[in-house]
Amino acid sequence: MNTPQFKGTHLFDRLCWAKENLDGVQSDYRVVFEDSVDGCAKILVPDPNWMACALQGGILPPVWVYHELAKDEAQPDFKKHTRGYLLHNTQPVEAMTEEQALEYLIMKDCPQHIWRNWDEGNRPKMVICRKEQLPQNREWRNAWRISDDLELAA
């Protein structure tokens, strides 16, 4: 199915179209990250409807749009977004592979201080894994950490 020309269409309306026309895609990938030395690892799970939009292409705005909105929101006098048009009027991104979609999602939904410096320091602060590689039950969930013995793929 071809995606309509959505530039200029409110992002919410595009999601309504996607909900009606696309089947959700459950990803097998998970993003594990640690944003505090004292806290346990967090697990980011992609949303299947979002993943369907990413794989379809022509629906989601470029990720830099979210970074611009985050900059606005970080201003001390922030009250409300006045540049929401960036979400709706910027040319949507083309279809992504699942791997590209995960990279986009990391840059969108993980804290920037994690993904910008994920491999600096004594150990990685973030890894992408398959869900089967996570512990199979949640015993001691509050103590989960990224393993020191991790073998990183190139």
Add this chain to the structure above:
Amino acid sequence: MAGKIIADQIEGTTTTETVGGASVTIPNAIDTKYVVNGSAKAFEIHDGDSVNVIESFNISSITDGTDGICSPVFITNMRTTEYFSVGSTGNEDSSIGIIASMREGAAATTSTYTYKTINSANATTNRDNTMSCNHGDLA
């Protein structure tokens, strides 16, 4: 073919009923702004153990923070941080689950919010059907 209906008001047939012996006209119209502004802007249902998303709208991911703590992220940001979130949770048995805290641990942003699920002993827990819904204005 796609179409568009532009209307300021939706109106049904006005009815008249008898209340306490008196005839009362029941208005049956609403401004469309109430419909648009009052609609939910995002929702999600997920399994608290696996954090698999069961159903959703306007959500890009859910981060499992630890037992009972999760953070959904919007695709379309909300306009302000003052939007209304409500949650509910439970298993398909008699296990008690309560959404104890919206904005758990941190103030909401226009892109994400965090909430906590507890059991009857006030301990954080996970339930098979954990869900939340958001109302407010979009960016």
